[in-house]
Amino acid sequence: EAGVTQPPRYAVLQEGQAVSFWCDPISGHDTLYWYQQPRDQGPQLLVYFRDEAVIDNSQLPSDRFSAVRPKGTNSTLKIQSAKQGDTATYLCASSFGSGGYEQYFGPGTRLTVL
Amino acid sequence: GDSVTQTEGPVTLSEGTSLTVNCSYETKQYPTLFWYVQYPGEGPQLLFKVPKANEKGSNRGFEATYNKEATSFHLQKASVQESDSAVYYCALRVSGSFNKLTFGAGTRLAVCP
Numbered sequence: 001e002a003g004v005t006q007p008p009r010y011a012v013l014q015e016g017q018a019v020s021f022w023c024d025p026i027s028g029h030d031t032l033y034w035y036q037q038p039r040d041q042g043p044q045l046l047v048y049f050r051d052e053a054v055i056d057n058s059q060l061p062s063d064r065f066s067a068v069r070p071k072g073t074n075s076t077l078k079i080q081s082a083k084q085g086d087t088a089t090y091l092c093a094s095s096f097g098s099g100g101y102e103q104y105f106g107p108g109t110r111l112t113v114l
Numbered sequence: 115g116d117s118v119t120q121t122e123g124p125v126t127l128s129e130g131t132s133l134t135v136n137c138s139y140e141t142k143q144y145p146t147l148f149w150y151v152q153y154p155g156e157g158p159q160l161l162f163k164v165p166k167a168n169e170k171g172s173n174r175g176f177e178a179t180y181n182k183e184a185t186s187f188h189l190q191k192a193s194v195q196e197s198d199s200a201v202y203y204c205a206l207r208v209s210g211s212f213n214k215l216t217f218g219a220g221t222r223l224a225v226c227p
Contacts, residue, residue: 004157031213042118042203042217043158055212091157095213103215105157 002026004106006092012112013082021077021109025094031055033103034067034077035091043091043105049075061086082113116141116216120204123222127194135189135221137178137204147171147180147187148215150203158203158217194225 005024013019025032031050035043046065047057051072060067064082069075079086089108095101120137127133139145146165150158164171167182176191189202204218 009155040220040222042205042220043215044217045214048212048214050212056214093157097213101213102160103213105159107156 004092004094004104006090006106006109008109009107010110010112012114014114015083016081018078018080019082019111020079021090021092021111023075023077023092023094023106025073025075025092026104029094029096029104030072031095031097031101032069032075033093033095034075035093035105036061036088037091037108038088046077079111082111084113087111087113116143116145116206116208118204118206118216118218120202120218121221123201123220124224125221126224126226128226129196130193133189133191133194133198133223135202135204135223137187137189137218139185139187139204139206141206141208143208143210145206145208147178148205148207149176149178149187149189150205150217152201152203152220154200161202194223196225196227199223199225 033048034046037043047067049069064080067077089110091108093103093105095103117140121135148163149161152158162171162173164180170179201220
């Protein structure tokens with residue numbers, strides 16, 4: 001069974017540019033999570049979905065961040081006008097259900113904003 | 115809000131020595147506690163969880179007991195191997211949080227042969 005996939009592994013851009021992160025969860029998993037992991041810190045939850053619905057997006061840092069999951073499968077996290085402080089690894093995780101089921105993480109996309 | 119505090123790293127050990135990584139948490143709700151491990155270039159993966167107070171979780175020689183009175187959940191291993199080199203995260207989930215995890219800052223472990 002394929003795990004959570006998140007191409008590409010790395011992204012480098014200048015301040016002010018936009019960037020999108022893509023996540024393909026494990027087949028059949030209805031709950032999807034996006035985390036931000038700054039260097040040498042633990043993952044911090046940004047937003048999560050049950051099917052196509054946003055359950056909680058209160059931790060998105062600002063209105064520069066947005067996330068969608070239109071068909072309840074793949075998801076995209078977007079940063080408009082990136083800043084150096086956005087430099088981090090963006091992790092996606094999925095689970096079957098949101099009632100305490102194990103979350104499976106992808107390898108993440110490491111973003112560097114110059 | 116909920117928080118998790120763990121031993122600052124890096125921790126460097128020789129093969130065959132014992133490991134303890136301290137973890138304490140704060141929450142006003144009922145927690146389920148986890149230890150995750152992250153290898154270079156990978157996402158975190160679940161090491162084990164302990165849902166109930168005073169119970170022990172274990173996997174791959176690692177273990178931790180959930181001490182409700184001390185609000186602690188320390189990770190231990192009697193004899194580490196070079197392959198245990200990774201970053202270890204303590205995490206908690208509180209009841210009614212829709213599976214939301216709160217992670218500690220992580221403890222980087224380096225085991226020398």
